[in-house]
Amino acid sequence: MYRYIINRLVLVIPTLVGAAALVFALMRLIPGDICVVRLASGGGTFNAHAVAVCHAEVGLDQSVPVQFVNFVIGLFRFDFGPSMWSGKPVSEEILARLPISLEVALLATVIAVLIAIPLGTISALKQNSWTDVVVRTVAIAGIATPSFWLGILVILAILDITQAISGTPWMPPIDYVSLWDDPIRNLSIVICPAVTVGYRYSAVTMRMTRSAMLEVLREDYIRTARAKGLIEKLVVNRHALKNALLPVVTLIGIEFAFLIGGLVVTEQVFNLNGIGRLFVLAVQNQDYTLTQALVMLTVVVFVLCNLIVDVLYAWLDPRIRYA
Amino acid sequence: MRTTGVLWAAGLGMLLAVGVASVVSAAAATPKRGGTLTYTIPADAPASFDGHRETSFATVHSIAPFYSVLIRINPDNPSSTTDFVCDLCTEMPKPTDDGRTWAFKIRPDVKWHDGSLLTADDVATSWRYVVNPPEGISSARESFYLMVDRIEVPDRQTVTFRLKFASNAFLPALADPFAVIYKKAILEKDPRWYEKNIMGSGPFRFTSYEVGQSIKGVRNPDYYRKGQPYLDGFIALYAPKQAVRVDAIRADRAAVEFRGLPPSARDQLVKELGDKVTVQSSDWNCGSVVTVNHRRKPFDDVRVRRALTLAVDRWRGAPSLAKIANVRTVGGIVFPGSPMAATREELEKLPGYWPDIDKSRAEAKRLLREAGAEGLSFEMLNRNVDQPYKFVGTWLIDEWSKVGLRVTQRVVPTGPWFEAMRSGNFEVVLQANCHGVVNPLTDVGNYLPHTVYTENYGQFEDQQEIDLYDEMVRETDVARQRGLMRRYETYVLDTAAHTMHALWWHRIVPQRSYVKGWKISPSHYINQDLANVWLDK
Numbered sequence: 001m002y003r004y005i006i007n008r009l010v011l012v013i014p015t016l017v018g019a020a021a022l023v024f025a026l027m028r029l030i031p032g033d034i035c036v037v038r039l040a041s042g043g044g045t046f047n048a049h050a051v052a053v054c055h056a057e058v059g060l061d062q063s064v065p066v067q068f069v070n071f072v073i074g075l076f077r078f079d080f081g082p083s084m085w086s087g088k089p090v091s092e093e094i095l096a097r098l099p100i101s102l103e104v105a106l107l108a109t110v111i112a113v114l115i116a117i118p119l120g121t122i123s124a125l126k127q128n129s130w131t132d133v134v135v136r137t138v139a140i141a142g143i144a145t146p147s148f149w150l151g152i153l154v155i156l157a158i159l160d161i162t163q164a165i166s167g168t169p170w171m172p173p174i175d176y177v178s179l180w181d182d183p184i185r186n187l188s189i190v191i192c193p194a195v196t197v198g199y200r201y202s203a204v205t206m207r208m209t210r211s212a213m214l215e216v217l218r219e220d221y222i223r224t225a226r227a228k229g230l231i232e233k234l235v236v237n238r239h240a241l242k243n244a245l246l247p248v249v250t251l252i253g254i255e256f257a258f259l260i261g262g263l264v265v266t267e268q269v270f271n272l273n274g275i276g277r278l279f280v281l282a283v284q285n286q287d288y289t290l291t292q293a294l295v296m297l298t299v300v301v302f303v304l305c306n307l308i309v310d311v312l313y314a315w316l317d318p319r320i321r322y323a
Numbered sequence: 324m325r326t327t328g329v330l331w332a333a334g335l336g337m338l339l340a341v342g343v344a345s346v347v348s349a350a351a352a353t354p355k356r357g358g359t360l361t362y363t364i365p366a367d368a369p370a371s372f373d374g375h376r377e378t379s380f381a382t383v384h385s386i387a388p389f390y391s392v393l394i395r396i397n398p399d400n401p402s403s404t405t406d407f408v409c410d411l412c413t414e415m416p417k418p419t420d421d422g423r424t425w426a427f428k429i430r431p432d433v434k435w436h437d438g439s440l441l442t443a444d445d446v447a448t449s450w451r452y453v454v455n456p457p458e459g460i461s462s463a464r465e466s467f468y469l470m471v472d473r474i475e476v477p478d479r480q481t482v483t484f485r486l487k488f489a490s491n492a493f494l495p496a497l498a499d500p501f502a503v504i505y506k507k508a509i510l511e512k513d514p515r516w517y518e519k520n521i522m523g524s525g526p527f528r529f530t531s532y533e534v535g536q537s538i539k540g541v542r543n544p545d546y547y548r549k550g551q552p553y554l555d556g557f558i559a560l561y562a563p564k565q566a567v568r569v570d571a572i573r574a575d576r577a578a579v580e581f582r583g584l585p586p587s588a589r590d591q592l593v594k595e596l597g598d599k600v601t602v603q604s605s606d607w608n609c610g611s612v613v614t615v616n617h618r619r620k621p622f623d624d625v626r627v628r629r630a631l632t633l634a635v636d637r638w639r640g641a642p643s644l645a646k647i648a649n650v651r652t653v654g655g656i657v658f659p660g661s662p663m664a665a666t667r668e669e670l671e672k673l674p675g676y677w678p679d680i681d682k683s684r685a686e687a688k689r690l691l692r693e694a695g696a697e698g699l700s701f702e703m704l705n706r707n708v709d710q711p712y713k714f715v716g717t718w719l720i721d722e723w724s725k726v727g728l729r730v731t732q733r734v735v736p737t738g739p740w741f742e743a744m745r746s747g748n749f750e751v752v753l754q755a756n757c758h759g760v761v762n763p764l765t766d767v768g769n770y771l772p773h774t775v776y777t778e779n780y781g782q783f784e785d786q787q788e789i790d791l792y793d794e795m796v797r798e799t800d801v802a803r804q805r806g807l808m809r810r811y812e813t814y815v816l817d818t819a820a821h822t823m824h825a826l827w828w829h830r831i832v833p834q835r836s837y838v839k840g841w842k843i844s845p846s847h848y849i850n851q852d853l854a855n856v857w858l859d860k
Contacts, residue, residue: 031742033742036745038370050462053460056459086534093534169574171571171573269566270567273367273535281367
C-alpha cells in the first residue's frame with residue numbers, strides 16, 4: 001500500500017511538468033499583453049516607454065524559451081516568483097485566498113454528504129414510491145439550477161424577508177473574517193455559498209448514491225445476506241451501502257477538487273475572495289506567473305484527491321489491493 | 324378681520340417654517356465628528372498602491388485618504404473644471420517669467436505619518452519621479468508634463484516648476500490626483516517601496532490591507548487641516564460584482580460606492596430605500612469614442628468616415644440611452660462642462676450633430692453612394708463590459724442600419740480587445756476616453772496620430788492635425804485658444820473625420836443619506852481623500 005502511494009506521488013512529477021508546459025503555451029496563445037491591460041485599465045493615457053518598462057519589470061522582455069526554463073526551475077523549487085500584476089509573491093496571493101475556498105469546499109462537501117447519502121439510500125430502498133419521486137425531483141432541480149443564480153436568489157430572499165420582518169434589510173457581511181478570529185461572523189459569511197454550492201453537489205451525489213444502491217441491492221450477496229436472516233439495517237449499512245459508496249466516493253473526490261478552484265461565479269455573487277475569483281482575474285489580466293501557479297495548485301489538488309479516493313477504495317472494499 | 328388674522332397666522336407659520344428649516348439646515352451642515360465610513364471599491368484589488376505608476380480608480384480609491392497632493396480641484400466645488408486650490412501649498416501662486424515659472428510655498432506644519440516633517444524636498448522629489456522618472460521606473464502620466472523643464476527647491480519651503488513654454492495645461496495637470504507626495508528618503512532608498520507599502524501625510528493613517536478584501540485607515544491626529552478629518556476611520560471593501568455593491572448599500576453593509584452605478588441600480592435603491600438614499604450625478608469626463616481603422620478599405624475614404632457620424636442621431640439617442648446606460652450628454656471632443664467645450668450652436672454645425680437627422684442621414688447615404696460603399700458591411704470591435712460599452716455599441720449599430728450599413732459586433736474581453744486594437748486587427752472599434760482632472764488641452768491629445776499619441780489606434784498619419792494641436796497648446800490667450808480648439812475639433816470630427824465622438828458618460832453615485840460632505844465631480848479619480856466626509860448618524 002505504501003509503495004503504491006509513493007509510486008502515485010512520484011507520478012505527480014510528470015503530470016505537473018505536462019500541465020506546466022500546456023498552461024505555459026496556452027497562456028501565451030491568448031492575445032493580449034498584461035502591461036497594456038494594466039496601464040490602460042483605468043482608461044488613462046500611457047506611452048510605449050511605459051509598456052517597455054513594464055515588460056522589463058515582469059520579465060516579458062526575455063525570450064519565451066528563457067521564460068519557460070525559469071518557470072520550470074521555479075516549479076521544482078516551489079518558487080513561482082512574483083505575480084506579474086501585483087508584484088507580490090504568488091504564494092502570498094494564493095495563501096491569502098486558499099482558506100476561504102477550502103472552507104467553502106469543505107462545508108459544501110459536508111452539507112452534500114449529509115443530504116445526499118441518506119436521501120439517495122432511502123430513494124433506492126423505496127424505489128418508485130412517492131418518497132423516491134420527491135427525492136429525485138429535488139435532485140434534478142439541484143442539477144438543473146445554476147449555483148450562481150441560486151446564490152443571487154438566496155441573497156435577495158434574505159434581504160426581502162428581513163426587510164419585511166424588521167423593516168431593515170439585512171444580508172451577510174461581505175468582508176471575510178477567519179474562523180479563528182470570529183467564528184459566528186465567519187459562519188454567517190460562508191454558510192450561504194456553502195449551502196448554494198452544496199445543494200447542487202448533493203443533487204449529483206444523491207443521484208449517484210441512488211443508482212449505485214439500486215445496482216448493489218440486486219447483487220447475489222445482498223440476497224444471500226437477507227436469506228441468512230440478517231436484519232435489513234445491517235444488510236443496507238454493512239453490505240449494500242459500503243459497496244455502493246465506491247462510485248460515490250469517486251464523485252465526491254472529483255467535486256471537492258473542482259470546488260477549490262471552480263467556484264468562480266459563486267465567489268463573485270457572495271463577494272468571497274477565493275481561488276476561483278483569483279483564477280479568473282489572473283487569466284483576465286494575463287498574469288502568466290499567477291495563472292501557471294494556480295493551474296499547478298489545481299493539478300496537485302486533483303492528484304491528491306484521486307489518491308485519497310484510491311486509498312478509501314481499499315478500505316471500503318477489502319478485495320481491492322494495491323500491491 | 325378674520326382674513327387678516329388668517330394671513331398673519333399663515334405669514335407667521337411661513338416665517339417659523341423657514342426659520343426651522345434654516346436651523347435644521349444649519350445644523351445639518353455642521354459636520355459631526357466620529358464614525359467609520361464603509362464604502363465599496365468595484366474592483367478585485369489595486370494592481371499596486373503606487374499612484375505614480377497606476378492608472379486605475381482601484382488604486383486612487385484605496386490610497387487617496389492616506390496621501391496629500393500639491394494642489395487639487397476644490398473639494399467643496401469639485402464639479403468646477405477651473406477651481407484649483409492648495410493642498411500642501413500655502414496659496415496658489417501667480418506665475419512669473421511670462422507664465423513659465425511657478426513657485427509654490429509649502430506648508431510648514433505637515434507631518435508624515437511616521438512623525439517626521441514634510442519638506443519642499445519631498446514634494447520636489449515626488450514630482451521629479453512623476454515628470455521624469457529614473458530609468459526603469461514607470462510614471463503613467465509622464466506625457467502630461469512635457470512642458471516642464473525642471474523642478475527646483477530654492478529653499479526648504481519652496482518648490483519651483485520651470486516650464487519650457489507657458490501652457491494652460493500645466494495647472495490642471497498639476498492637480499492630478501495620482502500625483503501623491505511620497506517621502507524623499509524612502510523614494511531614494513527604494514523607488515518601488517510605495518508599490519506595496521503606504522506612508523503618507525494625508526488625513527488618514529494606514530492600518531491594514533487584506534488583499535482583495537479590504538483596506539482600512541484611521542484618523543490622522545496630526546493632520547494639518549485642523550478639525551479634519553471628521554471620520555474616526557474608513558473601511559473600503561473590494562467588491563467587483565455590481566449586484567453585491569447594490570445589495571451592500573441596501574443592507575447598509577456599505578454606505579456608498581464612489582465610482583458610479585448605472586441608472587437601473589439607482590432606481591432600484593431609490594425605490595427600496597426612499598429617503599435613506601441620496602443620489603448625486605454629474606457629467607463624467609469619459610466619452611464613448613468610435614475609432615476607425617484608416618488602413619482598412621473603405622475606411623481610408625473620408626466620405627465613409629463622415630457618413631458613419633452623420634448617421635447617428637445623438638440628440639434623440641442620448642435621453643433614451645440615459646435611462647438604461649451610464650451616458651447622457653451630447654458633446655464634442657472637449658468635456659461638456661469645460662469653458663473650452665463647444666456650445667450647442669457650435670456643435671450643430673458639425674456633421675453628426677445637425678438638428679435635422681433626416682437631412683443628416685440623406686447626406687450620409689449620398690456620401691456612401693459617392694464612395695461606392697452603399698450597404699457596406701463591417702464589424703465593430705467592442706469590449707466585454709456592459710456599462711456603457713455594450714449599450715452604446717448596440718445603439719450605434721441600430722443607428723448605422725438606418726443608412727443601410729450592416730454592422731456586426733465582436734465583443735471580446737479587455738486583453739484581446741487591446742491586442743486587436745494595437746495590432747490593427749479591426750475595422751471599427753468602440754473605445755472610451757477617460758480622464759481625471761478636466762484638462763482639455765491634454766485630454767484631446769488622444770486624437771493625435773500614433774506617432775504622437777502612441778495609443779491612438781486609428782492607423783493614420785496627419786501632420787496638419789499635429790500642427791493645429793501644437794499651435795493650440797502653445798497659445799496662452801484663453802479666447803484665442805478656444806478658437807483654435809474649435810478648429811482642431813472641426814478638423815478631427817469633420818474635415819478629416821479621423822474619429823467620431825458618440826456620447827459623454829454620466830456618473831451616478833447613490834449613497835446612504837447619512838454620508839455628508841462628499842460632492843460628486845466629473846471624474847471618479849478626484850476628490851477621494853475623504854477629509855471632509857462626515858456621518859450624520
